[in-house]
Amino acid sequence: MLNFSDLLPYSHLLLQGLWVTVVLTLYATLGGVAIGTACAAGRHYGGKALRGVIGGYVELIRNTPFIVQLFFIFFGLPAIGIKLTAWEAGLLAMLINLGAYSTEIIRAGLAATPKAQVEAARVLGLNPRQVFFRVVLIPAFEKIYPALTSQCIIVMLGSAVVSQISVMDLTYAANLIQSRNFRSFEAYLVVAAIYLLFAILMRQVFEWIGRRVFRHRRKAS
Amino acid sequence: MALVNIDQVHKYYGDLHVLKGVDLKINAGEVVSIIGRSGSGKSTLLRCMNGLEAYQEGAIIVDNKEVSSDEKQVRLLARSVGMVFQSFNLFPHLTVGENIMLAPKLVLKLSSKEARELALDKLTKVGLAEKIDEYPDCLSGGQQQRVAIARALAMSPKVLLCDEITSALDPELVGEVLRVLEQLAADGMTLILVTHEMNFARDVGDRVVFMHQGKVWESGPAKAVFAQPSTPELQSFISAVL
Amino acid sequence: MIEFTNWDLLRNLLLATRWTIALSLTAFIGGALVGLLLTAMRLSGRRPLQWLVRGYVEVFQGTPLLMQLFLVFFGLSLLGLDISAWSAAAFALTFFTSAFLTEIWRGCIDTLPKGQWEASRCLGLSFQQTLGRVILPQAIRVALAPTVGFSVQVIKGTALASIIGFVELTKAGTMLNNATFEPFKIFAMVALIYFALCYPLSLASQRLEKKFNGAR
Numbered sequence: 218m219l220n221f222s223d224l225l226p227y228s229h230l231l232l233q234g235l236w237v238t239v240v241l242t243l244y245a246t247l248g249g250v251a252i253g254t255a256c257a258a259g260r261h262y263g264g265k266a267l268r269g270v271i272g273g274y275v276e277l278i279r280n281t282p283f284i285v286q287l288f289f290i291f292f293g294l295p296a297i298g299i300k301l302t303a304w305e306a307g308l309l310a311m312l313i314n315l316g317a318y319s320t321e322i323i324r325a326g327l328a329a330t331p332k333a334q335v336e337a338a339r340v341l342g343l344n345p346r347q348v349f350f351r352v353v354l355i356p357a358f359e360k361i362y363p364a365l366t367s368q369c370i371i372v373m374l375g376s377a378v379v380s381q382i383s384v385m386d387l388t389y390a391a392n393l394i395q396s397r398n399f400r401s402f403e404a405y406l407v408v409a410a411i412y413l414l415f416a417i418l419m420r421q422v423f424e425w426i427g428r429r430v431f432r433h434r435r436k437a438s
Numbered sequence: 439m440a441l442v443n444i445d446q447v448h449k450y451y452g453d454l455h456v457l458k459g460v461d462l463k464i465n466a467g468e469v470v471s472i473i474g475r476s477g478s479g480k481s482t483l484l485r486c487m488n489g490l491e492a493y494q495e496g497a498i499i500v501d502n503k504e505v506s507s508d509e510k511q512v513r514l515l516a517r518s519v520g521m522v523f524q525s526f527n528l529f530p531h532l533t534v535g536e537n538i539m540l541a542p543k544l545v546l547k548l549s550s551k552e553a554r555e556l557a558l559d560k561l562t563k564v565g566l567a568e569k570i571d572e573y574p575d576c577l578s579g580g581q582q583q584r585v586a587i588a589r590a591l592a593m594s595p596k597v598l599l600c601d602e603i604t605s606a607l608d609p610e611l612v613g614e615v616l617r618v619l620e621q622l623a624a625d626g627m628t629l630i631l632v633t634h635e636m637n638f639a640r641d642v643g644d645r646v647v648f649m650h651q652g653k654v655w656e657s658g659p660a661k662a663v664f665a666q667p668s669t670p671e672l673q674s675f676i677s678a679v680l
Numbered sequence: 681m682i683e684f685t686n687w688d689l690l691r692n693l694l695l696a697t698r699w700t701i702a703l704s705l706t707a708f709i710g711g712a713l714v715g716l717l718l719t720a721m722r723l724s725g726r727r728p729l730q731w732l733v734r735g736y737v738e739v740f741q742g743t744p745l746l747m748q749l750f751l752v753f754f755g756l757s758l759l760g761l762d763i764s765a766w767s768a769a770a771f772a773l774t775f776f777t778s779a780f781l782t783e784i785w786r787g788c789i790d791t792l793p794k795g796q797w798e799a800s801r802c803l804g805l806s807f808q809q810t811l812g813r814v815i816l817p818q819a820i821r822v823a824l825a826p827t828v829g830f831s832v833q834v835i836k837g838t839a840l841a842s843i844i845g846f847v848e849l850t851k852a853g854t855m856l857n858n859a860t861f862e863p864f865k866i867f868a869m870v871a872l873i874y875f876a877l878c879y880p881l882s883l884a885s886q887r888l889e890k891k892f893n894g895a896r
Binding site: 331333334336337338339340341342343344345347351352355356359431432 | 488490509512513514516517519520521523525527528529530531540541544545573586589590593
């Protein structure tokens with residue numbers, strides 16, 4: 218009953234779609250974690266107004282669906298003069314989304330850094346910027362690294378929705394293929410499997426990076 | 439002028455009056471032990487000496503610099519005053535060498551090569567030169583504390599503050615840390631220790647300061663104070679801990 | 681083009697919100713029941729069952745919810761079952777929810793010290809007694825906050841049902857947008873309604889977390 222051979226002629230579409238998903242994920246991860254780091258620092262050290270603004274951003278994003286955020290950016294923003302291509306809108310939505318979640322995750326890491334570590338750095342004469350980047354940030358990231366990894370994978374999987382605004386990602390490729398060969402179940406099954414493999418691979422890559430960045434763990438054990 | 443001048447210092451935590459007019463002068467090269475019960479204000483006093491804690495009245499001048507908890511002033515004082523903590527506070531993501539090199543590179547603007555030579559020199563002093571590329575997690579508590587001492591020494595401080603630096607150690611590891619302190623004392627380093635090691639305070643220290651209820655209750659030459667405590671509070675403290 | 685007042689828009693969106701709530705409740709309750717079953721299988725100590733649960737969780741956590749929706753929707757019709765968008769969405773979201781709840785609950789049970797199991801065994805309690813009298817009462821306290829927190833993900837997940845044509849809040853938003861061409865206003869309204877549904881649950885989850893973390 219299942220017939221996968223009808224998919225073969227379209228494998229190039231799948232590859233192109235996968236590439237778009239990979240690139241979107243890469244940019245969203247790098248940018249989203251950067252946004253999260255900046256906002257977490259702002260929320261941890263900033264004044265009351267700044268903390269309030271960042272808190273509002275985080276809660277607004279975490280309590281609304283990604284697809285609505287995407288539609289608002291792609292369909293709604295042009296109404297106030299901000300026109301984005303589908304690809305730009307998709308990436309922006311992913312950045313904003315991951316930025317909010319990683320803000321919350323990274324903030325928990327900053328809060329868990331012992332105050333004594335900061336004191337030790339201060340009495341050595343480091344200025345606040347040096348204390349943050351040299352002493353606080355890396356151990357904080359190490360504590361929340363598994364949670365951050367999971368969140369990046371969740372955002373990658375969530376990116377399937379950008380196909381709805383015609384970003385030609387992996388899901389878009391599946392939609393296209395099933396509209397041509399009418400093998401919808403097979404097309405989505407194969408694409409789901411590709412997502413699963415990509416998620417597993419992403420976790421491996423994150424772990425590999427983690428082992429390199431947080432070297433002392435490995436040496437200690 | 440003495441190296442450390444503490445003049446009528448008062449400190450409050452909210453309504454709590456923790457330091458009630460402390461006067462203390464410490465000269466270069468002295469080894470001073472601050473003893474007393476917990477809650478007597480001894481750690482607070484030590485933490486006031488490099489600006490980690492703010493004080494509300496009086497004045498502290500160290501190495502001709504006014505001490506305050508202002509961010510810039512704390513940084514300036516870091517060149518004169520070193521500190522070692524009870525919980526070591528080594529940076530876990532940096533190797534032993536990187537821990538020591540961090541401040542000399544960032545604050546004193548030493549080159550990597552100079553900083554590494556400096557780190558090696560200080561590590562040799564505490565007997566851990568071979569551990570320079572290890573991570574703190576791989577070291578015993580006593581070794582970690584010796585690295586923390588080396589890290590503080592790398593900034594060439596005029597005075598080293600030691601805040602109960604053996605209290606978190608297993609008993610068999612205390613000796614190696616005290617031996618490093620003894621060596622520093624013999625080299626002429628100014629040491630101010632908050633400590634529970636009474637034998638060390640008596641045998642190595644020049645002077646003992648007994649704090650009680652936020653004041654310097656009694657102070658004098660180490661051996662004399664232990665042999666002949668003049669206040670009943672110190673007498674009962676000594677008989678309780680020795 | 682039909683004229684819609686703001687009130688018309690809001691009223692239509694709120695009417696559709698009923699379906700978002702209905703779908704969320706169905707998926708959450710269904711997911712919790714399936715999740716309980718999976719958790720029991722995991723705790724049973726039988727290897728094949730444990731692998732099965734692990735594979736299930738891995739697959740549903742490692743693939744997009746959108747793919748799960750499509751596969752249920754097209755898979756069941758492939759089997760000759762004519763399935764409505766509502767049923768497909770309810771099934772897919774139930775599976776999705778059960779996988780995440782199973783994983784959350786496993787984490788909660790794992791945080792309990794091993795000594796609890798050992799102490800119970802030494803007292804002569806059976807596996808069922810240990811689970812029912814010792815482990816679960818403690819685990820439920822720990823699990824409450826993240827479970828409530830996950831309900832927010834379920835509500836947000838129902839938005840994807842719009843893609844297979846089920847008319848809930850998001851779908852109503854896109855339909856109204858097609859009729860009025862006021863995307864900025866409409867999607868802002870849609871977002872605010874979701875926020876009104878989700879934020880109280882997020883707050884409740886945070887409160888519970890503080891309460892039980894403080895109690896321990």
